[in-house]
Amino acid sequence: MGIELKEITKTYGQDAAPVLSTVNAEIQDGELFVIVGPSGCGKSTLLRMIAGIIPITSGTLTINDQVMNGVPPKDRNLSMVFQSYALYPFLSVTDNVAFGLKARKMAPAEITRRVQDALAMVSLTDFADRKPRELSGGQRQRVALARAIASDSKICLMDEPLSNLDAQLRVKMRSEIRELQRKLGLTLIYVTHDQTEAMTMADHVMVLNDQHVQQIDTPLDIYNHPANHFVAQFFGTPQINLFAATIAGDEASERITIDDTLHVQLNQPLAAGRYTVGIRPNQMALKPATTGGNANVLNVETLGEQTIIEVTMDSGQEVRIVQAGQVQIKINQRVTVSALGPAFVFDDQQTLIAEQGGVSDDQLVSVG
Amino acid sequence: MENTIATQANLHRRVGLVFKYLLLSVLAFIVIFPFILGLWTSFLPTTQIAKGALHGTMSWQNYVDAFTQTPILRYLLNSLVISVVQMFAHLFFASIAAYAFVFLEFKYRDLLFYVVLATMMLPFEAEVIPNFQTARTLHLLNHYAVMIIPFLTSAFGIFMLRQAFKQIPLDLKESADVDGLSHWQFYWKVALPYSRISILTLAAYSFLGSWNQYLWPMLTTFTNRLRPVQDGLRQLHSEETATNWGLIQASAAIVVIPTLIVLFIGQHYFKSGLNEGSVK
Numbered sequence: 001m002g003i004e005l006k007e008i009t010k011t012y013g014q015d016a017a018p019v020l021s022t023v024n025a026e027i028q029d030g031e032l033f034v035i036v037g038p039s040g041c042g043k044s045t046l047l048r049m050i051a052g053i054i055p056i057t058s059g060t061l062t063i064n065d066q067v068m069n070g071v072p073p074k075d076r077n078l079s080m081v082f083q084s085y086a087l088y089p090f091l092s093v094t095d096n097v098a099f100g101l102k103a104r105k106m107a108p109a110e111i112t113r114r115v116q117d118a119l120a121m122v123s124l125t126d127f128a129d130r131k132p133r134e135l136s137g138g139q140r141q142r143v144a145l146a147r148a149i150a151s152d153s154k155i156c157l158m159d160e161p162l163s164n165l166d167a168q169l170r171v172k173m174r175s176e177i178r179e180l181q182r183k184l185g186l187t188l189i190y191v192t193h194d195q196t197e198a199m200t201m202a203d204h205v206m207v208l209n210d211q212h213v214q215q216i217d218t219p220l221d222i223y224n225h226p227a228n229h230f231v232a233q234f235f236g237t238p239q240i241n242l243f244a245a246t247i248a249g250d251e252a253s254e255r256i257t258i259d260d261t262l263h264v265q266l267n268q269p270l271a272a273g274r275y276t277v278g279i280r281p282n283q284m285a286l287k288p289a290t291t292g293g294n295a296n297v298l299n300v301e302t303l304g305e306q307t308i309i310e311v312t313m314d315s316g317q318e319v320r321i322v323q324a325g326q327v328q329i330k331i332n333q334r335v336t337v338s339a340l341g342p343a344f345v346f347d348d349q350q351t352l353i354a355e356q357g358g359v360s361d362d363q364l365v366s367v368g
Numbered sequence: 369m370e371n372t373i374a375t376q377a378n379l380h381r382r383v384g385l386v387f388k389y390l391l392l393s394v395l396a397f398i399v400i401f402p403f404i405l406g407l408w409t410s411f412l413p414t415t416q417i418a419k420g421a422l423h424g425t426m427s428w429q430n431y432v433d434a435f436t437q438t439p440i441l442r443y444l445l446n447s448l449v450i451s452v453v454q455m456f457a458h459l460f461f462a463s464i465a466a467y468a469f470v471f472l473e474f475k476y477r478d479l480l481f482y483v484v485l486a487t488m489m490l491p492f493e494a495e496v497i498p499n500f501q502t503a504r505t506l507h508l509l510n511h512y513a514v515m516i517i518p519f520l521t522s523a524f525g526i527f528m529l530r531q532a533f534k535q536i537p538l539d540l541k542e543s544a545d546v547d548g549l550s551h552w553q554f555y556w557k558v559a560l561p562y563s564r565i566s567i568l569t570l571a572a573y574s575f576l577g578s579w580n581q582y583l584w585p586m587l588t589t590f591t592n593r594l595r596p597v598q599d600g601l602r603q604l605h606s607e608e609t610a611t612n613w614g615l616i617q618a619s620a621a622i623v624v625i626p627t628l629i630v631l632f633i634g635q636h637y638f639k640s641g642l643n644e645g646s647v648k
Contacts, residue, residue: 053542074548086539090561099557100547 002187003027003050003155008059010045019045021211023059027204029154032181032188036198036234037208043191046208047157050189052076063155074104079151083160085144087132093119094128097146118150121180138169145177149184156181158190162197174201195235199223207231229350232278238308238320241284245277245345256345259315261294261336264343266356275353278344281322286311286335293334295319302326311337403624410617417613430618439592440619443600446512448626450596451578454516458574459567462525467555469526470533471541481530488523493583500587514588515596519578525570532566533559572634576627597623 008023020042027033035043048054050061052073061068068076079100087096097118101111119125122142132140141161148156161177162170178201181188192198198205199219207214207222207230215227226232232240243258252269256277264277286295286309295311298318307327311319319337329335345354409417410431416424434440468474469481499518508514536559544554560567582598589595595603601623604616 048542051542051546053545072548073546078546080543080546082539082543084537084539086537086543088540088558088562090564103544103547103549103553 002029002031002064003189004060004062005046005050006060006062008046008049008061009057010042010049010054011057018057018211020049020208023208023213025206025213025216027187027189029187030185031203032178032190032201033204033206034190034192034198034202035206035208036192036195038234039193041208042211043193043208044159047159047189047191051078051080051157076155077153078155078157079148079153081144081148081156081158081161083163085132085140085164087140087143089132092129092131093124093135093143093146096132096143097150100147100151114150114152115146118146121149122146122176138165138173141165141173145180149180154185155187156189158188160192161190163192163194170197177201196237199235207234209234225352225355226278226344227352229276229278229346232344232346232352236280238281238322240278240280240344241319242346243277243279243317245275247272247275258339259294259313261292262313262338264339264345264356265341266345266354268354270345270354274348276346276348276350278346279339280342281308281320283340283342284319284321284337285323285340286321286337288329289334289336293336295335295337297329297331297333297335300327300329300331311335313337406617407621410614410621412614414612414614417617430614431622433612433615434618434622438600438604438615438619440597440600440604440622442592443595443597444622444626446594446600447579447596447598450512450515450581451575453512454519454578455571455575457516457520458522458525459571461521462570463529463560463567464555465521465526466529466533467551467559469530470536471551471554471559481526484523484526486523488527496583496587499584503588509588510590510594512594515581515585515594518584519574525574528570529563529566532563536562568634572630575630579627 004027005023005025008020009018010020011018023046025033035046037043045054049056052068052071056069063076063078088099091099094115097115098111101114106114116125119128122145124139124142124146127135127139132143135143141164144161148158158177162173165173174197177188177190180186190197190201202219204216205219205222206216209230215222215231217225222231223235226235226240229242233242243262245256245258245264247253247256247270249272252271254266254269255263256266256270256275257263258277264279295313297309298312299310301308301310304326305324307323307325309321309323309327309329311321313319321337341356343356344352345356347353405422408422411426411428412422412424413427413429465484469477495518503509503514503517508517540558540562541554544558549557579596580598581596582602585596586599586602589599592600592603601616601619604619605611
């Protein structure tokens with residue numbers, strides 16, 4: 001059951017480079033599956049191939065164990081919410097929601113019931129007779145959601161549905177969509193470029209970049225065990241710090257060195273050589289240095305409950321450090337930067353090869 | 369000090385406005401003067417007009433004569449039938465062609481569109497002789513059909529509606545695909561309503577174009593039973609030996625009325641912003 005993608009590839013034109021290459025994934029019934037990646041990574045293309053709006057070049061798409069390649073969109077029994085909402089400007093809210101149902105020749109009484117239920121669910125009942133131009137951006141967004149709710153299909157595709165809303169509304173709609181998805185038992189495939197949406201909403205996340213799947217996992221597993229540079233940098237704010245590091249000498253060692261004062265102790269030895277070490281900003285510490293030190297403070301952002309400090313290392317690299325509370329520190333202050341311990345080690349292929357305590361004990365809290 | 373600058377600025381603005389409106393009024397007068405003159409003389413007795421006088425007893429007599437002594441009602445009916453049929457046919461054929469050029473994918477689509485566009489370079493006058501030959505060979509002369517068939521579609525209409533259809537967001541088409549709309553359903557339920565401003569503009573343009581046809585009907589109609597209004601007017605003029613100017617002016621005024629109605633109704637619809645809120 002669910003949706004299965006096997007070796008899905010999309011190429012425009014015969015000799016052109018693929019825009020998506022060998023995508024494999026399994027999406028379970030009733031889960032919220034987020035496809036995330038920077039713009040141009042092919043995530044909307046993938047969604048449109050699942051919807052059937054654009055043809056699949058090669059590979060197999062199965063929905064509920066039935067091969068769907070070449071099946072027209074309406075026979076795939078799914079609904080779709082577009083980034084632009086795609087409302088019909090000349091129809092009222094009610095007619096917009098009813099439009100797809102009428103096209104599917106549903107009985108009028110059933111249509112009325114479904115439309116009313118859907119509008120009630122997104123609290124738009126009072127706006128049923130308005131035209132889209134008389135609604136605010138958030139309300140238009142809800143009309144688009146109501147269309148998906150009213151449809152009887154259990155699969156819903158959403159293409160960056162929140163990217164046109166302001167920040168506060170986005171946070172609110174995030175949890176509303178999540179709630180709706182659970183209540184209706186929808187299998188929801190959700191495309192976004194926003195890692196926060198992926199982290200906060202998803203049951204499983206697919207990270208796409210450079211036409212390839214980088215990683216498919218639960219949000220926390222992606223955060224705690226990023227498969228490569230890209231994933232490590234894409235998830236987590238502020239961004240992870242990546243350092244060039246070495247294990248000196250000829251023998252394998254547990255000590256990996258970034259500079260004289262900044263090094264990480266691993267729990268198993270690694271062969272000597274050059275590596276990249278990734279350390280999350282909250283796993284770094286700094287203290288003012290009267291003599292010596294290895295960095296200068298570049299910028300300080302105080303957010304109230306935490307402080308983000310940007311420093312320039314003596315190597316010229318800029319590093320972000322997050323400290324809890326309100327830290328008083330001056331710009332251009334000489335500081336010593338050190339690592340608290342947890343770190344990721346990547347090889348020269350940018351692939352994760354070792355990690356040191358991805359989650360520290362104080363972060364893992366179970367309630368109840 | 370501030371006060372004087374503000375007062376001066378205000379004064380400048382006012383003087384500018386006065387000049388602007390003065391210029392516009394003069395231009396408006398130049399444009400509308402012949403029309404007013406025509407309307408005015410339509411109420412005067414022919415004897416007065418013939419003398420070149422612009423005063424006399426105003427009466428509806430010319431209008432009464434026009435309806436009772438001339439076949440103007442028949443002309444109006446002919447024109448109405450021709451214009452309405454031509455308008456709907458034109459809208460239909462131009463819109464389905466435009467739809468194909470925007471929403472269907474086929475080989476040489478753009479090339480074909482440029483060929484269609486190229487026909488706009490050829491003025492209708494240049495096509496009159498071959499068209500006349502064709503109509504005569506088909507035995508269509510002196511028939512409603514001959515006045516409608518050459519104008520069933522036009523490159524201009526296709527071009528205009530193609531531009532209008534291109535404004536429809538691709539998301540709407542994709543959304544309709546997911547809902548399972550066929551091309552005909554999308555054409556009828558989305559493309560036409562979305563482009564209704566362009567459709568109405570083209571309808572008005574097409575109706576007026578047909579109503580004001582002169583050269584082609586003159587060449588292809590020979591009897592009052594089929595003549596449209598513009599050629600009817602010409603006919604009235606040539607039939608009267610001592611030309612009855614008052615009667616002709618009254619007929620001309622009657623002929624203009626439908627034009628004004630179309631423009632008046634049309635402008636009510638030409639409001640902008642009707643498509644707001646579809647996509648952000």
